[in-house]
Amino acid sequence: MILEIQSLTAGYNAGPDILHDVNLSVHENEIVTIIGPNGAGKSTILKSIFGLTDIRNGKIIHGSRDITYHKTDQIIRSGIAMVSQGQNIFPDLTVEENLEMGAFIRQDKKELNQKKEEVFSFFPILKKFREKKAGILSGGERQMVALGMSLMLSPEILLLDEPSIGLAPKVMQEVFEKILQIRESGTTILMVEQNAAKALTISDRGYVLELGKNALEGKGKDLLRNPRVGELYLGKSQKALTHKKKSVTKKKS
Ligand SMILES: Nc1ncnc2c1ncn2[C@@H]1O[C@H](COP(=O)(O)OP(=O)(O)O)[C@@H](O)[C@H]1O
Ligand SMILES: [Mg+2]
Known part of the structure; x- marks a missing residue:
């Protein structure tokens, strides 16, 4: 269990x-x-x-x-990670910055970058919108951002x-x-x-x-x-x- x-x-x-x-x-x-x-x-x-x-x-x-x-x-x-209901991303930050926020307790920059690339390859759509503000994305894409953030700490x-x-x-x-x-x-x-x-x-x-x-x-x-x-x-x-x-x-x- x-x-x-x-x-x-x-x-x-x-x-x-x-x-x-x-x-x-x-x-x-x-x-x-x-x-x-x-x-x-x-x-x-x-x-x-x-x-x-x-x-x-x-x-x-x-x-x-x-x-x-x-x-x-x-x-x-x-x-343990949680994706809460509804507004669960930072709309004014870029997709990449959102992922970084998801890993705020990670100390090691190299590890952080590695994880970020891993998440990008898992969600190609996020890589495409990497530099875009998360707030402009569709509902489904925003949910992918939220999932991506939650995976940043493995x-x-x-x-x-x-x-x-x-x-x-x-x-x-x-x-x-x-x-x-x-x-x-x-x-x-x-x-x-x-x-x-x-x-x-x-x-x-x-x-x-x-x-x-x-x-x-x-x-x-x-x-x-x-x-x-x-x-x-x-x-x-x-x-x-x-x-x-x-x-x-x-x-x-
Ligand atoms: N932060 C909170 N403070 C006080 N009561 C809350 C809070 N969040 C939820 N509740 C109350 O707890 C009950 C269950 O809510 P919730 O767990 O959100 O239900 P569900 O997710 O099944 O729709 C509801 O009566 C709700 O009003
Ligand atoms: Mg609920």
Whole structure:
């Protein structure tokens, strides 16, 4: 187990508990997705791992280390990176400067440049726009900048909060393909996604969170087939699913 959340209860400042007794685990090199309704506490889970919430009970274990009360900079140094939801780049800095910001704790300039070139070869589009201000890029390109920044410290675990939000379907597909490539390069991924169908398709396992509590968990494929998940998160009734299958067969023949 590379990351384990045990009986986590957490909130913000003096506010109410948002997460109640949440359990979640991620094995090395898995892609694990958390789905659930708006306000369920999905982002709060990622922020808790990243040291940004008030943890009231439970534990967060990274490898063999208890990181429950570690500060964010310590967590980053220990090999966890996060791409937060929404505005997650510096629009007035160039793409290259954004990547450098992602590696702010790297001391060695040579190492930094080496990593930068590595990220550029992983995202050719970023190399093309290297000198351009990140703010002028399209939504999909900006998401690639955010992913590139997060890879600058070669994280062991990458936390992704709604990486496909607001993107057109084709661009969304490109982002998911990049996420698969990041995993292939050896990084473990824990993500939160609105697009449950797409996310579960590329995930080894998934968790459904409702009202700050564990509701369901299973293999990505099994959750996709789970009628309750279908109805609540994939926008399909069982009837519609059956219909769809039939019509697909029809089209092919
Ligand atoms: N920084 C914050 N301070 C106080 N409450 C917050 C903060 N961020 C989120 N919340 C509250 O926590 C709850 C869960 O939010 P969130 O984790 O963002 O849900 P999700 O990501 O599943 O949509 C919501 O009621 C939200 O208002
Ligand atoms: Mg959220």
